Amino acid sequence: MTTASAPGKIILFGEHAVVYGRPALAIPVTQVHADVEILASTSTGIWIHAPGVHLQADLNSLPSDHPIAAVIHNFLFISRTPLHLPPFSQKMGGVPRRGEGGQGDGKFPNLQINIHSSIPVASGLGSGAAVTVALVRALSSHLNYPMTDEEINAFAYDIEKLHHGTPSGIDNTVVTYAKPVYFVKGQPIEIFKVGAPFTIVIGDTGISAPTKESVADVRKLWEGDKAKWEGVFDQVGEIAKKARTRIETGDWRLLGELMNQNHALLQEMTVSSPELDRLVEAARKAGAVGAKLSGGGRGGNMIALVQPENADEVSSALKSAGAKNTIVTQVT
Numbered sequence: 001m002t003t004a005s006a007p008g009k010i011i012l013f014g015e016h017a018v019v020y021g022r023p024a025l026a027i028p029v030t031q032v033h034a035d036v037e038i039l040a041s042t043s044t045g046i047w048i049h050a051p052g053v054h055l056q057a058d059l060n061s062l063p064s065d066h067p068i069a070a071v072i073h074n075f076l077f078i079s080r081t082p083l084h085l086p087p088f089s090q091k092m093g094g095v096p097r098r099g100e101g102g103q104g105d106g107k108f109p110n111l112q113i114n115i116h117s118s119i120p121v122a123s124g125l126g127s128g129a130a131v132t133v134a135l136v137r138a139l140s141s142h143l144n145y146p147m148t149d150e151e152i153n154a155f156a157y158d159i160e161k162l163h164h165g166t167p168s169g170i171d172n173t174v175v176t177y178a179k180p181v182y183f184v185k186g187q188p189i190e191i192f193k194v195g196a197p198f199t200i201v202i203g204d205t206g207i208s209a210p211t212k213e214s215v216a217d218v219r220k221l222w223e224g225d226k227a228k229w230e231g232v233f234d235q236v237g238e239i240a241k242k243a244r245t246r247i248e249t250g251d252w253r254l255l256g257e258l259m260n261q262n263h264a265l266l267q268e269m270t271v272s273s274p275e276l277d278r279l280v281e282a283a284r285k286a287g288a289v290g291a292k293l294s295g296g297g298r299g300g301n302m303i304a305l306v307q308p309e310n311a312d313e314v315s316s317a318l319k320s321a322g323a324k325n326t327i328v329t330q331v332t
Contacts, residue, residue, distance in 0.1 A: 001039045004137035008032040008119040009126035009174040010202060010303060010329070011294050012255075013262055014183075014240040016218050016269055018168040020230070022237030023184045025192075025244060026174045029202070029329050034117040034130035036138040041112040046072060050115040067128060068115065071135050071159055076109075078155070079145040109143065120325070122208040124295020128163060129171035132156045152176050164212045166219070180331065182244050195250030197332045199308045201315050203283065205275040206324030207299030214271045214296040221269065229269075236265050247331075256290025256305050263292035271297030278321050286310075286317035 007028040014024025041047060046059040048068055055068070062069040115135065119127040133156050140147045147155070156172035170183045182190040222229040239258050246254045263280055266272055276293045283291040283304035291304040306314045308330075315326040 001037060002138050002142035003035065003037050004134045004141065005033050005035045006130040006133040006137070006175050007126075007178050008034075008130055009171055010124070010200070010301065011170065012200075012303070012331075013243045013258065014236055015168075015293075015295055015297070016215070016266065016271060017233040017236035017240075018170055018183065018185060019166060019215060019218075020222070020233045021185055022233050023182060023240040023244070024168065024170055025180070025182055025240055025247070026170050027180045027200075027329075027331050028174055028178045029125060029327065030178075031327050031329055032117075032119045032125060034115070034119060034127070034134045036131075036134040037114040037116075038138045038142045039112045039114075041110045043112070044110055046109065046111045046113065048072075048113045048115065050117075052115070052117050053121070065162065067159075067163060068131070068135070070162055071132050072113075072139070074155070074159070075136055075139045079140075079143060111142070113138075120204060122210055122300065123204055124209065124211075124300035125202075126171040126175050129156055129160060129175040132159045133172065133175050149176050165215055167211065167215070180247075182240075192244055193248055194332055195248050196252060197330050198247075198252035198255070199306050199311050199328065199330050201283070201288070201304045201306050201311055201318065202294070202327040202329065203279045203302050203304065203315075203318040203323040204325040204327075205273070205279065205299050205301070205322070207273070207275060209296050209299030211296035214298050218269050218271065232265055232268060236262060239265075252305070253289055256288070259290030259292040259303070259305055260284075266293055266297060269297075273298050275299065275322060276302050279318055279323055280304075282317045282321035283314050286314045288314050 007030045009026055010029050012025040018024035049056050119125045121127045136152050153176040157169050160167040174181050179191045182192045239262050243258050272293050279302045280291040287310045288304035288306050294301050294303045304314050311328045318326050
C-alpha cells in the first residue's frame with residue numbers, strides 16, 4: 001500500500017491580478033487536506049473510489065477528461081506505464097517527460113485507488129490541485145517513477161490548465177511546496193518568511209464557485225478596456241508587495257487595511273457576491289482587523305485577519321451571517 005497527502009491553500013492577496021503578471025501571496029491550509037491510498041488489486045484494471053465526489057468506477061469507464069482520470073492517464077503516459085486507452089493529453093506541453101523509455105514492465109497495472117478529501121470542492125481552497133498532487137505523489141511512489149517537487153508542480157499546473165482555462169499557477173504551487181509563497185507568473189517561486197505568526201479565519205459561503213468562469217469574465221473586462229484594468233491590476237500588485245513586507249517584518253496588524261482595499265478592487269472586478277460581501281462585513285463588525293474574499297470569487301471563501309483571542313467571536317459571527325463552515329488557521 002502507498003499513501004500520499006497534500007494540503008489545501010488560501011490566497012491572502014492578489015487573486016485575478018496574478019493572472020496578468022502581478023504578485024500574489026498564498027499559504028497552505030493544513031487543517032484540510034487530500035489523502036490518496038493505492039493498493040494492488042485483484043481486479044483487472046484501475047479502480048477509483050472517491051466517496052467525496054460519489055465516484056466508484058473503473059478508470060476505463062470514465063471520460064478521458066474527467067479530472068481524476070486525466071491525472072491518471074497523463075501520469076501513466078509520462079511514466080510510459082502501459083495503458084489500454086491512448087493518453088488524453090499527449091498535447092500537454094509543460095508536463096515533464098524524462099527520457100524516451102518507460103518505467104512500465106509491459107503489464108497493465110491492477111490498482112485500487114482510494115481518494116478522500118476534507119477540502120470543499122470549488123471553494124477556493126485548492127481542492128483540485130490537492131487531489132492532483134496527492135494522487136501524483138502516490139502513483140509515482142507506487143509505480144517506482146520518482147518525481148521532484150518541481151516536476152510534480154509542472155504536472156499539476158498542466159492539469160489545472162485543462163480545467164480552469166488560464167489559471168495563475170498559484171494553487172498547484174502552494175499545494176506542492178506546502179509553504180507560504182510569493183508568486184509572480186513566469187518567475188521563480190519565492191517562499192517567504194513570516195516575521196510573526198498571525199491568525200486567519202476562513203469563512204465558506206457554501207456556494208460552488210468554478211474559477212474558470214470568474215477568470216474568463218475578468219478577461220472579458222480586460223479585453224474591453226485594457227488601460228483601465230491594467231491600472232486596477234497594478235493597484236492589486238502594489239497591495240501584495242506591501243503585504244509581503246509587513247508579513248516579513250512581523251507587522252501583521254497593518255495587513256487589515258490592505259485586505260479591505262484588495263476586497264474593494266475585487267468588487268470592482270465583479271468577482272464578489274452578496275454572500276461574500278455579507279460575510280466580509282460581518283467579520284469586520286465582529287472585530288476582524290480586515291477581511292476580503294479569497295480565490296476566484298462569486299462564492300467560495302472569504303478570509304478575515306483577527307487577533308488570536310478574537311478568532312472564535314469572528315467565526316461565530318460568520319456562521320450567524322450565513323457561513324456554512326469556518327476554519328481558523330495560523331500563518332507561521
